[in-house]
Amino acid sequence: MEITAEIVKKLRDATGAGMMDCKKALVQAEGDFAKAEKILKEMGLAAVAKRAGRATNNGRTFTLVQDGKAVILEMACETDFVARNEDFVALGEELCKDVVANGYTTIVPEMEAKVQELITKIKENMSLKRFELIDVAENQFVSQYVHGEGSLAVLVKFESDKREAFANDSVKEFAFDCALHVAAFSPRFLDSSEADEAYVKEQTEIFTNQTLALGKPEKVVAGIVQGKLNKHFSEVCFLQQPFVKDDSQSVEKVLAALSKEVGAKLSITGFTYYRVGVEE
Numbered sequence: 001m002e003i004t005a006e007i008v009k010k011l012r013d014a015t016g017a018g019m020m021d022c023k024k025a026l027v028q029a030e031g032d033f034a035k036a037e038k039i040l041k042e043m044g045l046a047a048v049a050k051r052a053g054r055a056t057n058n059g060r061t062f063t064l065v066q067d068g069k070a071v072i073l074e075m076a077c078e079t080d081f082v083a084r085n086e087d088f089v090a091l092g093e094e095l096c097k098d099v100v101a102n103g104y105t106t107i108v109p110e111m112e113a114k115v116q117e118l119i120t121k122i123k124e125n126m127s128l129k130r131f132e133l134i135d136v137a138e139n140q141f142v143s144q145y146v147h148g149e150g151s152l153a154v155l156v157k158f159e160s161d162k163r164e165a166f167a168n169d170s171v172k173e174f175a176f177d178c179a180l181h182v183a184a185f186s187p188r189f190l191d192s193s194e195a196d197e198a199y200v201k202e203q204t205e206i207f208t209n210q211t212l213a214l215g216k217p218e219k220v221v222a223g224i225v226q227g228k229l230n231k232h233f234s235e236v237c238f239l240q241q242p243f244v245k246d247d248s249q250s251v252e253k254v255l256a257a258l259s260k261e262v263g264a265k266l267s268i269t270g271f272t273y274y275r276v277g278v279e280e
Helices: 005-015 019-028 033-042 086-102 109-122 163-167 169-185 197-213 218-236 251-262
Strands: 058-066 069-077 126-135 140-147 152-160 246-250 266-275
Touching: 005 019, 005 033, 019 033, 033 197, 058 086, 058 140, 058 152, 069 086, 069 140, 069 152, 069 266, 086 109, 086 126, 109 126, 126 266, 140 169, 152 163, 152 169, 163 169, 169 251, 169 266, 197 218, 246 251, 251 266
Parallel strands: none
Antiparallel strands: 058 069, 069 126, 140 152, 152 266
16 A cells, blocks of 8 residues: 555644654554554554544634533634634524523534524634533533633533532532643543443553563563553543642542532543544
């Protein structure tokens, strides 16, 4: 298979590795993109936990928590100028309200019509790219964070055995800090139990090959690999990551201490992360 400049660039965008390293990996993998990506990971040249994809357009993210619902939404457009346009921002906010009010789970013609109307007015192509609607029960709470002018947005969902705990100032502050944490560290999973078998298998193979390449005795390889896996999951799993406001403790340890402090059982049940132009 011919190794074109286009596929080399695609691999570089996906891994963050250098162009020459990407080309060498593709040659070694005989043009197989997935195999080349794995080779770069084994060589330690691909960014750890790098999120798939790169921003390819402009736009803005929005969030809304209201009436027992939470929504996160992304609007795409051609230029950053339009992403800051008052009418564009107003439409994104209006669409969030429409989603909550109508319980939409997919993009419907009524929403697309509103986008088309603004296209006609502004004279620039745009689209409602995606959104997610989350139910928020009586014993649940959702914190939200939108960075800057909407380049990324986060929702984090919590549960408690005592609803009144969410009125506590310390809990509200922690909930917001958790949304800030996800924005800063973009975890891949809530915890290691969310990682599917294929992902764990791939990481195990990568760490095994790395360890064997160092000439370690086979009898100690398994232990070293497990240590590498534990470290990897502490880097990509939200609950195991060092907390953004106190990196001496993991998120789950800070959560446990807060639960004890307020006398309620608090848990984080999920999070959603949107970055403009990047889809998981």
